[in-house]
Amino acid sequence: MTLPMGDEELHELAGKQAALGEVRGTPARDPVNAPMIRHWLDAMGDENPAYLEKGVAPPAMAQVWTMPGVRRSAKDRSPVDDMMAALDASGYTGVVATNCEQTYHRYARIGERLIPATRFTDLAGPKRTALGVGFFATWTVTWYSSEDDEPVAEMLFRVLKFRPRAGERSSAKSGTYPLQPAINQDTAFFWEGVKQGELRIQTCADCGELRHPPGPMCPRCRSANRSHTVVSGRGTLYSYVVHHHPPVPGRETPFVVGVVELPEGVRIVGNVVDCPIEEVVVGMPLRVTYRRMDGQLVLPMWTPGEA
Incomplete structure (x- = not known):
């Protein structure tokens, strides 16, 4: 059990974790492999054949190979875990990612196993933010090849651990x-x-390209002129996850979060409702429905329906 700490004690712990330097974890349970690469490319909509032809993984997959899963063992712990547990015990239970910067040294090759090495680097705070008072924790993960010990990729990651305000509770x-x-x-x-x-989808006022989520500039022609179109509100389930943990304010777990592919050519994220979780399948036809959450907010969600 982790006991609550004061701000000075939290900084002392952060100094101790940083002094540990780079702590290597256990090698990935599975080697870099073609089936996982194929699943990744399909989920991301990446049709580049070069990865499988050359026997290498997309660089952004680096973290995928060493994710420990839900049932983590003591061997999977890193200097970050004790810091996060201390912040939670001290009331800083809210979390939001603020920075993720990745550097790629070379491609990970099919057949090699990656080894993660974590270095806790900084704890800044307490700082007052729009979410509440909290600390910014920063660490770096480097993935090495078990074959030649070369660095394959590294990632700087920063989160804000904040104390939820009484008004939010x-x-x-x-x-x-x-x-x-x-x-x-x-x-x-x-x-x-x-x-x-x-259901409005943003369009480029010059070339007509549809895009979602909305943004300030067209990714195709770089125009900043924007418009929107009202789409049919029907689609098919492209992929989904069932959220069990952690608890989400205002929601009862488990619930389904899906990526819905619209016939107009874009994808949108939303909850799949009015359907038993065990009956949710990729490719099922869906239609949009609108749910009032409070006196002001209405959310678009997705329910089974003919595409």
């Missing part, structure tokens, strides 16, 4: 849904459409 009592979307000039049109029962 009482949101259920006040009738306000605790997970409010960030609405700005790029996304306001989408949420206005949802309130009116319309």
